[in-house]
Amino acid sequence: MLYGSLVRERFPLRRIQRRDGLIAVVVEFHRVDAHRVQPCLYRPEHRYRVSIPYRCIHSFVPPHSSSPSRRRHVFLPKAAGCWVAMGKWKSMQASGWIFDIQRFCTHDGPGIRTVVFLQGCPLRCSWCHNPEGWTPRGQVAIYPSKCIGCGRCADVCRNDAVADRGRCVSCGACCEACPSESRRLIGRIATADEVIATAMRDQPFYVTSGGGVTLSGGEPLSQPEFSCGLLRQLKERGAHTAVETSGFTDWETLVRISPLTDLFLYDIKLLDSSRHAELCGVGNEQILANARRLSQSGAHIVFRTPVVPGVNDGAEEMRRIGEFVASLPGLHQHELLPYHGIGAGKYAALGLEVPLLGDECGNE
Ligand code: SF4
Ligand code: SF4
Structure with missing residues (x-):
């Protein structure tokens, strides 16, 4: 291929x-x-x-x-x-980076769904439990406790990157060579045809449960071409489509994606922009502006707020978020999501600093 x-x-x-x-x-x-x-x-x-x-x-x-x-x-x-x-050019272009496809999900839109996790996200939320989706491409996760010291990874690496992540090009050769699964390549390129074939296996369940397919991530709109291609093919096959987004994207992308999307699962994390920038890496002006314009366009949106202890679980912040959602045109559902631990092990395996918000925040 x-x-x-x-x-x-x-x-x-x-x-x-x-x-x-x-x-x-x-x-x-x-x-x-x-x-x-x-x-x-x-x-x-x-x-x-x-x-x-x-x-x-x-x-x-x-x-x-x-x-x-x-x-x-x-x-x-x-x-x-x-x-x-x-017709081959079309299929060559229709590929993108994903890090997971999960079937039989019930929390990311109505009914039984397949969730496709696309790689790449412009935000860096301190409570993120999917940091493997941050980078636009694949990366190697390393689990030192499994290493038996055979040295095969260093033998196959052509970039001397085993001890220096900065040189790694995520080719995955060391992961294939490792006999103890101490190194694992997270993320891969998938063609739209392959993703659609996997997702449509469960079409009978979508029909009986009112489910469909959800694009998640990462931020699916960070790969707009791939997302559009997937959504278009899903719509052609009659599947219900949902896009889980932070809303941090340009309006033109939302305009393109909107006609192909039956439901937006739209995150509103914090209303204070400076706090948003401090904890998520970017301010929230664009997110709030897009939320308003998307509501005005008549799109079906479910707003979602992850309730993170010590971040936005105070009465004042919750009231402000609720008032913002209520002020938008149309009537929108607003879900509060329980926070679950960030999985510090994931951060360590990816060579990332464990953020201040750790597992100890609990799940209330
Ligand atoms: S993924 Fe490729 S470049 Fe990176 S360490 Fe392994 S063999 Fe080297
Ligand atoms: S190949 Fe795997 S087990 Fe062998 S040294 Fe490398 S990481 Fe360790």
Whole structure:
């Protein structure tokens, strides 16, 4: 299977006169295949260069690839099929980073649902229990207590990154080599077709329970193309769709995603912007403005507030959040979610500092 993303098109910049008289233009792609995909995304020098006949309006990607580590200039045979015309370009683009797919969930929207966890989040909430979803791409979790000291990870790592996370490109080679599961790659690239196939396995349950599919994360709107693609395909198959979001995104993304979304699960964590910035890494102006505009647009929204002890569980903060939701156009459900421990072990495994809000906050 091939994945690819356009690096840049040098259409007017470089034209090549071929021996057969045709003019070719140069287009650069990240040229990647399944086992090379992660290094290629991190290493721009792994780009793959192809030339396309000038007379063709579509971009070609050669079906037979060679080493991605060399920059190559490929003249396609005239008989080469056009990947756009063959419909393959669409599926190549429709891939994104996910870190989990959970079936039979009952807390992220109505009925029985499949929840797809997309990678990447612009917020850094101090109580986050999914820090593995923060980075836009996969990362290695390390569990030192399981290590038997065999050294295989260091043997297979080409980047000397076993002892230095900063050099890691998340290729996963050390995780495959580790016999004791001391290293685990969290996050992977998935095609939309693959996610849809998994999600639609439970369609009979969606029909009988009023359920569907929820995009969560991370922040699903941090991968707007992938999210749109997934939602569109789900709608085409008649599935109920929900998007769990922090609302920290540009309005244009919400406009695109809204017609494909039956339900927004929209987090309102704190009303005080400076406190929001202190505890979540960003202010909340955009979040509140988007909430208002989305309400005005008539979208179906359930607002949700994680009740975090010592953060927003005071009467005053709760009153302010409630008043904000009540002030929005339309009638919206507002759920208070119980806080559960952040799982300090996850932070340690990912090499992250354990935030101040720890498991000791409890679950009240
Ligand atoms: S540490 Fe592991 S995942 Fe990271 S670059 Fe080395 S082999 Fe790949
Ligand atoms: S391969 Fe696994 S068990 Fe062996 S040294 Fe590396 S982390 Fe430890």
